Amino acid sequence: MTNKSVVPSANGRPTYVDVFAGCGGLSLGLERSGWQGLFAVEKDRFAFETLSANFLQAGSKFTYEWPAWLERCAWTVERLLSEHRRELFKLRGNVDLLAGGPPCQGFSSAGRRRPDDPRNTMIERYLELVDLLEPRLLLLENVRGFMQDFKAGAKAAKLVRENFAAQLTRRLSYRYEVQSTLLRASDFGVPQTRPRFILIGVRRGSGLPAAPLDDLASARDAVLARWGLRAGTSAREALSDLEIGRNELVRCADSPGFEAIGYREPLTPFQRAMRDGDDKPPTDTRLAKHTAQVRERFANIIEMCREQERSTRSLSPAMRDTLGLRKMATRVLDPSEPAPTVTSMPDDLLHYGEPRTLTVRENARLQTFPDWFVFKGKYTTGGHLRRVEVPRFTQVANAVPPLLAEILGERLRTYCLGSEPSEATPAICVSPALLAS
Incomplete structure (x- = not known):
């Protein structure tokens, strides 16, 4: 039986909004696991161009039920809240999941971990969206540094007295039952160690039980079995079919003067899974000079x-x-x-x-993006533009690995619905007026 507290979309799927969506790794995993996206919010024009190319085109494998009131372009969360607060409020009670993680650069151990990094303030915008939409579930993904305190110091101590995970949990706890954990992506079939912080919030009074992460292993096993994969995939198992020695070099279609790796056939179960039934050569195999x-x-x-x-x-x-x-x-x-x-x-x-x-494609393989997924925008950027542009390499690096997202989506979908969705199960649909108004 479908959980009465869940409001499926017109196609019977539970619904989500993806915020700070990047190029769409989290959306892809959620869609593959049976969720229906309403819309996604991403401020960078290159990342949104990638999102659009994969989710908003005629013939896209997965598409959002994009509302008529929201222009299909790059949006900042601040602008969305400013210009469409009324429309967002109308969706209250009709969104099952608010997914996405605020920008992580200010928390990342790979960066400078500045407590005053302006990107850290995106947590406030995230909480505003939670207030407006009141989703039944929250799914937040971020770097391991999200759980770590900043180093002691006068400036840091004045701004941050606890890590952001603790702050967010405390501020959500009066409305949501919050559960969080630290996962290693390689334990979930991703050929990359990549530690990630995961937070799930269950709205109090939603009729859903607490502790949705408790049976994550079962969802992992089901998804990996579906793809014929296992945990601990190696770099060679992910990339050997893209070695220069196995393929001829070709002219790069979108970069005159550059060579790209030609492509023939997959060699391992992981590579076959990344082909995802598509016979076309993958894009984004441009080699550096x-x-x-x-x-x-x-x-x-x-x-x-x-x-x-x-x-x-x-x-x-x-x-x-x-x-x-x-x-x-x-x-x-x-x-x-x-x-x-x-x-x-x-x-x-x-x-x-x-x-x-x-190459971008090899990095995308390590992130578990399928080979049909295309990336748009510049390949790289530098200097002062590095803080304002998100080129292809950065889009891939910032993304949630789609395979990990699919496992999380599988767990949350079965958690919401209580059983596999059935064609015979009547769906309570999101009102078209809510999306069109």
Whole structure:
């Protein structure tokens, strides 16, 4: 029986809104697990262009029930709240899930972890949306640093006395039963270690039981079995079909003067799953233009890392001195292990066997984006634009891995509905007037 507290969409699916949506990794996983998106909110024009290309086109595999009152373009949450507060309020009680995580750069251990980073204030906008929509469930994903206190210091102490996870839990707890955990993506079939903070909120009085994360392992096993996957997928299992040595190089369709990796056939169950039944060659295989000197340096780095213990694929200080490197984050993929966390800097990770950085598509594979998923906008950016633009490499790095999102969506859908949705089960639909007004 369908849970009476859930309001399915016109197609019988429980509904969600994806906020701070990025390029759509979380939306893709939720859609695959049986959820119906109403709309998504993303401020960067490149990321929204990717979102639009994959979810808002005729023939898209998954689409939102986009409301007539909301222009299909990049929106800041602030602007959405300012211009469409009345329309958002009308959706109150008709949204099952508010999904998404505020920008994480101010919390990330890969960055400077500034407590005064203006992106951290997006939590306030997130809470405003919760107030307006009153969704039955909340799903928030963020970096591990979301759970960590900032270092002591006069400036930090004045601004932040507890970590953001504790703040958010405390501020939500009078309306929501909150459960949170730290997950490692590689335990969920993602070929990347990637620790992630997950928070689930269940609205008090919604008729839903507490502790939705308690049976997450069953959802993981069901989804991985559906795709023929397992936990602990290695970098080679994810990427071997995209090795230059196995494929011819072709001209890059969207970047004149660049070469791209041609593509033939998948070699592993993971690669077949990423093909997702699509026979077209994947996009975004453009190779970086490395000079002969850079390729030689990368070859030396790869060889040095091979000689170390397998658990250490990063360069020691002595090795950096030998190579004359200042960059601290460079790591080499271990072909037999999941990759380290994908970052927005293309040269943070080197290929396990070829003297080069990874392509956007290879990073997308490590994030479990299917090969049919296309990315739009610039490939990279630099200088002052790095704080205001989200090019393809950054879109991939910032995304929720779709496979992890699908597992979370599977758990929350069965949790909401109590059983598999049936065609015979009458659906209480979102009123078309709520989306059209």
